[in-house]
Amino acid sequence: MNPLIDRRKFLQLASLGGGAAFMSGLGFEVLAADRLSAGVAAEDFYFVQLSDTHWGFKGPDKNPDAAGTLQKAVAAVNALDKQPDFVVFTGDLTHTTDDAQERRRRMSEFKAIVSELKVKQIKFIPGEHDASLDKGEAYQAYFGDLHYSFNHKGIHFIALDNVSDPAAQLGLAQLDWLKADLQALAANTPIVVLTHRPLFDLYAKWDWTTRDGQQAIDLLMAFENVAVFYGHIHQEHHHVTGHIVHHAAKSLIFPLPAPGSVPKRAPIPWNPAKPYNGLGFRNIEAYPWKNYRLDEKAIISGETL
Amino acid sequence: MKAYWHKCLLCLLLLTPLAATANAEPTVIVIKASKFLFQPAKIELKKGQTVILEFTSSDRLHGFSLPDFALQADIEPGKTTRISFTPDKAGTFVFRCSVFCGDGHEDMAGEIVVKDS
Ligand SMILES: [Cu+2]
Numbered sequence: 001m002n003p004l005i006d007r008r009k010f011l012q013l014a015s016l017g018g019g020a021a022f023m024s025g026l027g028f029e030v031l032a033a034d035r036l037s038a039g040v041a042a043e044d045f046y047f048v049q050l051s052d053t054h055w056g057f058k059g060p061d062k063n064p065d066a067a068g069t070l071q072k073a074v075a076a077v078n079a080l081d082k083q084p085d086f087v088v089f090t091g092d093l094t095h096t097t098d099d100a101q102e103r104r105r106r107m108s109e110f111k112a113i114v115s116e117l118k119v120k121q122i123k124f125i126p127g128e129h130d131a132s133l134d135k136g137e138a139y140q141a142y143f144g145d146l147h148y149s150f151n152h153k154g155i156h157f158i159a160l161d162n163v164s165d166p167a168a169q170l171g172l173a174q175l176d177w178l179k180a181d182l183q184a185l186a187a188n189t190p191i192v193v194l195t196h197r198p199l200f201d202l203y204a205k206w207d208w209t210t211r212d213g214q215q216a217i218d219l220l221m222a223f224e225n226v227a228v229f230y231g232h233i234h235q236e237h238h239h240v241t242g243h244i245v246h247h248a249a250k251s252l253i254f255p256l257p258a259p260g261s262v263p264k265r266a267p268i269p270w271n272p273a274k275p276y277n278g279l280g281f282r283n284i285e286a287y288p289w290k291n292y293r294l295d296e297k298a299i300i301s302g303e304t305l
Numbered sequence: 306m307k308a309y310w311h312k313c314l315l316c317l318l319l320l321t322p323l324a325a326t327a328n329a330e331p332t333v334i335v336i337k338a339s340k341f342l343f344q345p346a347k348i349e350l351k352k353g354q355t356v357i358l359e360f361t362s363s364d365r366l367h368g369f370s371l372p373d374f375a376l377q378a379d380i381e382p383g384k385t386t387r388i389s390f391t392p393d394k395a396g397t398f399v400f401r402c403s404v405f406c407g408d409g410h411e412d413m414a415g416e417i418v419v420k421d422s
């Protein structure tokens with residue numbers, strides 16, 4: 001099976017009102033359906049988003065396999081028929097600790113585990129658990145820059161850091177950098193933003209927001225095709241601000257409840273009848289018209305569904 | 306020395322308006338932030354009545370965020386942070402720490418109960 005296109009599954013999802021999974025605001029469903037019958041164009045590619053692995057977390061009632069879930073995710077990505085162009089981890093790679101030495105130990109263990117990925121192109125984004133307590137010092141030593149941009153097959157990728165400032169903001173310096181980074185681009189350049197926290201106000205009562213995220217959104221609004229992939233909320237979530245789409249990814253440690261669905265934002269306990277329920281990663285398929293098909297993958301005792 | 310007196314003078318000037326309205330002086334509600342709780346974690350207020358929320362931190366930088374009223378403050382250790390607050394609606398409203406402070410940060414929250422006066 002071609003992992004890029006499983007036509008039957010795709011049409012099924014589309015007819016089930018898969019608008020959430022295919023949301024683009026640009027009529028992607030129609031375009032995609034047409035395009036699928038025509039086969040895959042040469043520049044199609046996909047990348048994998050993994051998020052919130054929280055290496056070092058302990059809590060048997062939330063994930064009794066906390067020390068083994070990351071490895072299962074790595075094995076699941078390695079088992080994909082066709083390997084992705086690259087893999088991105090959108091933050092909270094490690095679970096927070098006050099002990100600076102332990103923080104570095106977790107980072108080095110995390111790095112060793114993900115080095116088992118067959119794909120060697122790995123992009124990292126910091127989460128507040130990695131970078132807030134020391135303003136990203138250890139993170140940078142292990143994973144490099146806190147924010148950066150790169151181009152891949154016609155798409156401009158921008159990694160934004162909304163966590164190394166513990167007040168959860170991008171800050172003026174980074175916003176200036178973003179402005180300058182965008183300056184060089186044509187308005188129709190497709191842009192993918194990778195970040196940890198939601199840039200929009202998803203649910204302020206649970207602190208699911210970025211204080212100055214709207215300023216980044218305002219800068220991005222000038223571009224016709226922008227998609228944001230983020231983590232932090234430990235669940236799949238899709239949202240549109242103007243014509244910008246925002247897709248949150250599942251966690252690989254424990255799921256969190258839907259925004260505002262319960263009084264307390266507490267991890268959903270492990271269900272022995274359904275191990276790894278709510279955990280997973282996603283394949284993000286990019287098409288020549290620069291829309292994205294998200295293929296959510298579950299972790300099922302080490303295998304993917 | 307001169308700078309010190311200047312500062313004192315400035316303080317007096319700043320305090321004057323408060324002193325002039327001694328009758329209606331708002332109640333000060335002292336809230337202590339520390340890893341990973343607010344004390345008190347439950348605060349009862351009356352709708353329409355102005356209070357001063359006074360924050361201190363005993364360990365590190367914390368934050369106070371009350372999204373229903375768009376209130377936001379950083380709570381620095383060794384400093385007293387005051388915000389004036391007049392709740393204009395009744396109900397129970399969650400506030401939480403808005404500066405990541407460690408492993409218990411996600412649980413560092415409290416609630417303000419506003420009663421119709
Ligand atoms: Cu997380």
Ligand SMILES: [Zn+2]
Pocket residue numbers: 091092127128129196231232233
């Ligand atoms: Zn996070």
